[in-house]
Each structure stands twice: as structure tokens, then as C-alpha cells.
Amino acid sequence: MYSSIWTVLAILALSASLIFNPADQPLLSSVGFSLIAYLVTYNLIPALGPAFIKVGFSGRDLSKKDRPEIPETMGAVCAIVYLFCMFLFIPFVFYQYLAKTIGGGVVVGYDSLSEGLVKGRILSAFPHEKLAEYLSAILCLQSMFILGVADDLFDIRWRNKFFLPAIAAIPLLIVYYVDFGITAVMVPVVLRPYFGDIVDLGALYYMYMAxxxxxxxxxxxxxxxxxxxxxxxxxxIGVCILLNDFIYLVQPNHPAEESHLFSVYLLLPFLAVSIALLRHNWCPAKCFVGDTYCYFAGMVFAVVGILGHFSKTLLLFFVPQIFNFLYSVPQLFKIVDCPRHRLPKFNPETGLLEPSRTYFDKKKPGKLGQIMIYVLEKLHLLKVWRDEKGVVISISNMTLINLVLVYVGPLREDHLAAVLLGIQFASGLAAIALRHSVAAMIFGRDNI
Structure with missing residues (x-):
């Protein structure tokens, strides 16, 4: 065991008391399952590491002097524990409805097939649409888990895997269409004289969710x-979404309470397995997460946003990721030469990470690429190296990670990670503040 036996027993005892709480509160049961998920994940990762290396799931940590080989694709462990946790949680999240259904007694009816009297439970009280949402979420996450493992196995090219998450989300969108189906969006106050209070986007809204x-x-x-x-x-991101959820949950009898409770049920065990993985993945990393974790984590947030009916608010928590994507566009779309790896450069003499560079000694950027480099340099979003004639010979790679290093200088890897996560959390808190302040001014009201 990688935790003391007394710690394990204490967590298990606390988890059992929360799962089988006397009030039959699903939220407490979710916390209990999350504690178990954390404990299982934290202990499984180091236990399974050698087996992963043995079958070829391993990689070299290029930001270390000795470049150690460590297990990769450990996000698969998180995903499996999470999915089992969500399976086991099903009876608890729907227990209050099952109790009402059973408590309603039995009904005697005539079965035409057996031509006899049969007994069955009254199921009218059960929220089948909620169960459909829950199961579609699990199906969607299972699909992303399979895609992630396949990518780690076969290193699928970007153009082949980019649109696959939309296919995995089809069950989610079908359930949204059947059980909710709202495709109208509010119009900002200044535009209402021209378009009205709301605009129905129809199929465009489903394209947006995809x-x-x-x-x-x-x-x-x-x-x-x-x-x-x-x-x-x-x-x-998960913590910030939870904070936003609780803003709604503290409002008595809020109409969006069920949607945000659904979000909390999905996020608590996800955060538990992620924190356990983070303890092993923090610098110096003892394992890599692999593409499996990235796809799985991203789809958890997409599921929460779509089924929680706040997919537009969700994007506010992805501002650093949106900036990183837009900033990377010139290299991602080959307008400017893009090396295979754009990781920060490790300096073995200082032990610090520095901005990695793209060199133009072989392939010069085209006219559009030159314009983009010029504009980004003027905006202080790019570091450019020139020869004595003023010709561009290299630039810092276009990622937010390298941009931070351009601004603050070389950093230790753990310090760089802390800065980037600080930016992420500060951005998330700002998103919550904007969502519940500026949004009220733009749309005339805040819907909490």
C-alpha cells in the first residue's frame, strides 16, 4: 500500500458513513464515493506503473538532466476509477425516486402475452429523463476514454482525430434534444430593438455544442x-465550475438547482481522481498522464456544460486555453513553421526552462507568416531573434507556456507550472465575477 493502513481505514470509514448517510442525501454520497476514488487512484498509479512500462506505455522526461523513463497513459487509471465510481453512484443519486416508486405500492394488471394477472411497480414518479442524461454522459465519457487510449497506442494524426469528440458527443446531443431542446439564446440589450429578446439558433446551437x-x-x-x-x-477549471455551481445551489428552490447538482455529481469524483494523479504528476513527475487524460478531462467539462445547461458560461473558464489555441494558430496551420515538439527548452547548466525556438535557416515563412510575426512582435507577444542584417532567424514558439517564459525569464519547472496554474485559477475567478456582474448589464439580468 502507498498510504498507511490507518489512513486507508479512516478514509474508508468516513466514506462509508457519507455514502450510507441517514438523510439519503446524494450529495453526501457523492463526496463519499469521491474519497474512495481518490484513495484507489492514488494507490493504483504507482502500483501499476511498472506494468505500463512493460507493455510500452512509457516516455522520457525531456526536462530533466538524466531524462528518466517513467510510465505514461496513467490518465487511463483515473478514467477507469472514475467510471466505476459513477456506475456505483447510480442507485444513490436516484434513491429518493426509487423509494417513492416502491412506496407507491404495486399495481395488478393483465398481461396479454402471458394471459394472466401480473404485479408491477408504479414507475410514474421516476425521472427517466434524468437517468437518460446520466447514462448518456457515461457513454460519452467511455467513448472518449477509448479514443484517448487509442491515441496513446497508435499516435493518431491530428487531422484524423480532431473531430472524433463530436461523434462521441452524439448520445449527449440526442438526449439534450429529446429532454431539453432549448436552442434560443438571449440577445444583448443594445441589439434587442433589431432582433428581439431572444433568437432561436435551431440546428446552429447543436453545431455549437458539438x-x-x-x-x-x-x-x-x-x-x-x-x-x-x-x-x-x-x-x-473543475474547482471554478464547482464554485459557480454553488452560487446557484445556495439560492433556495432555484429552478436551475437540479442542473447544477448534476454538474456537482460529475465533478466531485473527477476532481478526486485528478488530485490523486496530480500528486504523482507534479514535478518531478513520477508518471505522465497521456492523451487519455486530456481527452477524458475535456469531455467531462463538455458533458457538465451541455447537460448542466451552461455551455456558454463553460467557455469563460477556458480563457487561457482559448488564448493558447488562437496564439498557436499560425504554427498549428503551418502558416509559420511548426516543430514536432514546442516544449520549453531545458537548460542542463542552469536546470531552468527557457522559451523554445523555431529556426528559419531552412524554411522561411511566407508573406502572411511574416506579417503575423511582425504584428505579434509589435504586440509584445513574441520574442524574435535577428541576424546582423535584421533578418529574422528564429522566434519563440507560439504557446502560452513559452510566452510566460518570454515575459518572466527562465524558471524552474515546478515554478513555471505554479505560475500557469495561478493564471488559470485567477482567470476562472474573474470569469465567475464577470458572469454574475457584467452579464447582468449586457443582458439586462443575471439568471441566478
């Missing part, structure tokens, strides 16, 4: 390369 399902997993996947960053940013 785009959210594509963006969330991929944005976490490309904003990576520092020990602890993939998991850390996911934890920060």
Missing part, C-alpha cells in the same frame, strides 16, 4: 508540456 465537445478535449491536449500542467489546469 464544437464545445471538440474544443474542450483538444484545448487541454495542446496546452501541455510541463509536469503537472494538464492535470493542474483541469483541477483549476
Amino acid at each position: 464544437a464545445v465537445a471538440i474544443f474542450c478535449p483538444n484545448s487541454i491536449n495542446i496546452y501541455a508540456g510541463v509536469n503537472g500542467l494538464e492535470v493542474g489546469q483541469s483541477v483549476m
